[in-house]
Amino acid sequence: MQDQGGSTARRILWWVLVPLVAALLVTLVWLAGRYEASQVQDTLDRDASAAGTDIREGLARNIQDLQALRATPSQPDWEAAALGLLRQRRELLRVEQRDAALQTLHAVETPYRKPIFERLPRSQAQADVRLACAQAMRLSQPAYSTSYFVPQVDGLGVEVMELCVPLGSGREVTGFVVASYALSDVLSAFVGPQLARNQEISFNETDGTRLARYGQSQRGRRTFSSQYLLDLPGNTLLLRMNSWRAAPDLFPNVMTALVTAMSIALVAVLVMLGRDMRRRQRVERDLADALAFRKAMEDSLVTGLRARDLTGRITYVNPAFCAMVGFSADEILDRAMPPPYWPPDLVEDYLRRHENRHAGGQQPPREGFESVFVRKDGVRFPVLIIEAPLINAQGVQTGWMSACLDISEQRRVEEVSRASQERLQATARLATVGEMASLLSHELNQPLAAISSYATGSRNLLQSGDVQGLDGALQRIAQQAERAGKVIRSVHDFLRRRDQPREPVHPQALWEAVIPLVTLQARKLGVGVVSRIPADLPQVLCDRTMVEQVLLNLVRNAMQAMDDAGVARPTLTLQVRRAERSDEPGRVWLEFSVADIGPGVPDEVKGQLFTPFFTTKAEGMGLGLSLCRTVVEQHGGQLSFEPNTPQGTIFRFTLPTADLPRATPDAAPPSHATTF
Ligand code: ADP
DSSP, X not given: OHHHHHHHHHHHHHHHHHHHHHHHHHHHHHHHHHHHHHHHHHHHHHHHHHHHHHHHHHHHHHHHHHHHGGGOOSHHHHHHHHHHHHHHOTTEEEEEEEETTOOEEEEEEOTTSOOSTTTSOGGGGHHHHHHHHHXXXXXXXXXXXXXXXXXXXXXXXXXXXXXXXXXXXXTEEEXXXXXXXXXXXXHHHHTGGGXXXXXXXXXXXXXXXXXXEEEOOOTTSEEEEEEEEEEETTEEXXXXXXXXXXXXXXXXXXXXXXXXXXXXXXXXXXXXXXXXXXXHXXXXXXXXXHHHHHHHHHHHOSSEEEEEETTSOEEEEOHHXXXXXXXXXXXXXXXXXXXXXXOGGGHHHHHXXXXXXXXXXXXXXXXXXXXXXXXXXXOEEEEEEEEEEEEOTTSOEXXXXXXXXXXXXXXXXXXXXXXXXXXXXXXXXXXXXXXXXXXXXXXXXXXXXXXXXXXXXXXXXXXXXXXXXXXXXXXXXXXXXXHXXXXXXXXXXXXXXXXXXXXXXXXXXXXXXXXXXXHHXXXXXXXXXXXXXXXXXXXXXXXXXXXXXXXXXXXXXXHHHHHHHTOSSOEEEEEEEEEEETTEEEEEEEEXXXXXXXXXXXXXXXXTTTSTTOOSSTTOOSOHHHHHHHHHHHTTOOEEEEEOSSSSEEEEXXXXXXXXXXXXXXXXXXXXXXXX
């Protein structure tokens, strides 16, 4: 929701920004154009004003020249001087000398044109001359007439302006010099040389009527115009100067072009920014998705996750961790050591472990280590912690990341399984006993029969009065009773469930413990038993009851296999020797092997041999070998079998030796091999 609001606001900002920038750019270009135009206009104004001044000065010079004509009163001289003047001044069309009554005395025409008053007689223009001269008299200075159009014989015409220069001294006027100007020639003579190619200058009346022009007029192009009021005595002319630029000119000059280029660059940058922004938004969205995914993943985990910095301060916990320890994240995060879920009595140990790790000491094992935490309600529980260093993007370790598993349930299951395993073993022992009961009765029969016959013999001796022989008979009775007692005790010893810790035992002692029971069966089945147990072997560290049962099971299986197959001279060999295992070099193990010369294990049976309740015997339980393997593996050893040569099977199992060998009453007998 928040993200959506943010993106809407961003879009609105863009909608505002883009038109603003566009408006700014258009304004800039327009202003640059305006500035350029005003520059051109200023120049034109200056040019127009300069042209006006040039015309004014040129006209003033002409007046002086015309006044100078007064110095030559004789007609030929005057005409010669006037012609000279007309030759110099192309703008002058005609110069006349008139008397005080304005009658023409002499007149000279410009040599550059045909006489202009051919189509329109000169008399027709007298009104203008008169007005100019009247004005000149009134002002006591030369005056101009308004201009008028003089048609020419070639169909064109010329705009003419008269200048009347009064002659005389003081207020008395003795005559006039009248000069006729062609307005177009005035422009070409005084302004023409300075006029630029793209300029046009013209004389206009104040109402805008154009009278004469000079320069090239260019239509359809951008026109700048400047006006200058040429105020002459007796006449006012509007001097208008036009200038053309290439039209329509979008980039009138370098500055406008520069501003435009910068604007284009700005727009390009804006577009790029927009793209970048879109890319960023996409990345932001992806990042938010990834974060949401990670969060969902962390929240759904049943494994507690915890991150610590190098000082041990907790920087992150997931919900599963909080649920495990019963504290909220706020109660755990950013707190000084120790964290609240450490059992108070173990704090010192844990601190030492932490400091050791921080100092680069022993690092946590990859498979994790076990620890104990305490819940908020005070209940302790075991946890498995798998820890890995937390490395940041620069490759520097910033702390530790741990996955914590509550293993109390696992422990409970293990306990249940151990208990049921023990029950199974007890059951197996009972089964063995049941099987042995018949053997026992058979075995007890002999001493009991012997006792009975000795007792009968003793009675006979008593009756006959032979007391001497009685002692021997009673001794026999006692011996036989002891033998029967031994048989019973051996079964009792075996059956009594002893929950013993592991202890160092010599292999010979283990073997001797099962000899009475082995002998019982061996005798019945007629099996020869050979044992090879070197006296110098080290002791094994084991739960002797369990290992005795393993031995008994293997021996019993071997004898039964040989009996079932009806082997001719059944022999069973028990051998114990030193062994070393490649996975633990340097440590000495003892290898027990029970070899028979029976039929061997058929291929179809091999795969299931250790499966509980698998048996090929009618009265078998199929628990013997599976229990044997469990027991051996609990001791860290391995149980395996292989064919014996030339026939039969060898079962082997390994047991670890005790670290400190010690002499026990069970110590090895001197003999290296026994046979019975
Ligand atoms: P049980 O003795 O009650 O049948 P075990 O787990 O001890 O149960 O033995 C499982 C099976 O393994 C036996 O039924 C037998 O077929 C086979 N077996 C065990 N030891 C030997 C042996 N030494 N030679 C041949 N077969 C054997």
